[in-house]
Amino acid sequence: MIQLFALHSGYGLMAAAAALDSGLLGEAEQRILVPMNTASVPETAVDLAGSPRFAALRARFDRVEPLNALIDPLHPTAWKPDEQDLPMLERLFRRAWGLGGAQLELFVQSPQVAPARTLMALFHDAQLGVIGDGLMTYAPIRSRLPRRITERVGRVVHPDVVPGVEPLVFASTDAACVPVPPPAFAAVLQEVGEAEPDAALDALAGDPVPTGLVLGQYLAALGLVSAAEEQGMQVAMIDRAADAGVQRIVFKPHPSAAPGLTASLAARAGERGIGFAVYAGDQPAEHVAARLAATDVVAGFSTALPTVRALYGTRVHAVGTGTVLARLHPYQNSNRMPATIVDAMERSAPDLRGLVEAVGYAMQPEIMAHLRSRAVDVLGALPAAERERYVPAARLRALELPGAPAPTRMQRLMEPAGGIGRLEELRLTAAGAKRRAARVWKAASGR
Known part of the structure; x- marks a missing residue:
């Protein structure tokens, strides 16, 4: 087994290093770091592949194989090859990185977008894992991924900085949460801080x-x-x-x-x-x-x-x-979960885990459908002002959640009835009546 760590942030690299130091990732023949620079202007950002501050963390891996150099001139976030080209690219990548035919476990960040999503599809039979990148990990994944990807996700590794709360990314699958103990993460953080x-x-x-x-x-x-x-x-x-x-x-x-x-x-x-x-x-x-x-x-x-x-x-x-919570648009904006967690901590919310699950369901009700009953219980127990702070009235009504306001007359008129809105139904009814009246007039006048 060869483990690949495709990482783009210092926080993610520190999380992976702390997990390795804690013995949470099992045994591997080789561990290869695949750093990538996903900044809009890569030349202006800290590069995990070369920054002296992360040299000690890079030394935890057997090899370092930067992604940017391999796919240049494409920017990593724009690397979205055609599906028919993936088998060829896998052969090329295995040759370039000396992977041979070894079984792989691929760890990524931000799995819903390129380049992580591309790598997960490219290595089509690799076991998959996610390395948490801060509070974004507690939000549900933004888009439904193919089953050929989700069924291979085995674990979500994350610094345990929100005690008692588990990340929602891939929570709808059988992926296991692997919390990194705070002392291990703190030790790596100190190591990075004192590197220069x-x-x-x-x-x-x-x-x-x-x-x-x-x-x-x-x-x-x-x-x-x-x-x-x-x-x-x-x-x-x-x-x-x-x-x-x-x-x-x-x-x-x-x-x-x-x-x-x-x-x-x-x-x-x-x-x-x-x-x-x-x-x-x-x-x-x-x-x-x-x-x-x-x-x-x-x-x-x-x-x-x-x-x-x-x-x-x-x-x-x-x-x-x-x-921030009031301004985020659309409701599914991925910044909503970090803002929710920090806001709830500031306000000493008694059930932070429940709130995270309720907001996660409201953000992605189809992907997080298994959390609906939990969301109903949590939101139903909150005072109206607290409930609408995290899930506004329009969202409550759209999802038929507790506390949803009664529909206005216009909203009732616009609600579907038989697959179409009621106003459209009335318009069609009137149009039909007009046509029938025209036929009666023609028959009566002999035209």
């Missing part, structure tokens, strides 16, 4: 004052909020950290954030009488929080929030999640 000298972070960590870490997510780039609204959210994060009692704030901006944003946050911190510093390095946010011994971490719906709480017991605060 970081004078800027060391200097910030040398100040022992109670520190809050504020993370930028650049939600305006997703079209969820305007630039002005996002700036208001980030200012609110400064206030949240100040209210928590920190004496200094370290801001880790999103790489795409405008410079003016940092200036406005510094000004707000000054108004609150709190020290302010910026860390713009490439360290994972979770390691920055640990290195600073941050007492509080504030963000939007970043995966870092449940991760630092699970790994280090750090207090975490979410800002703006209500706005």
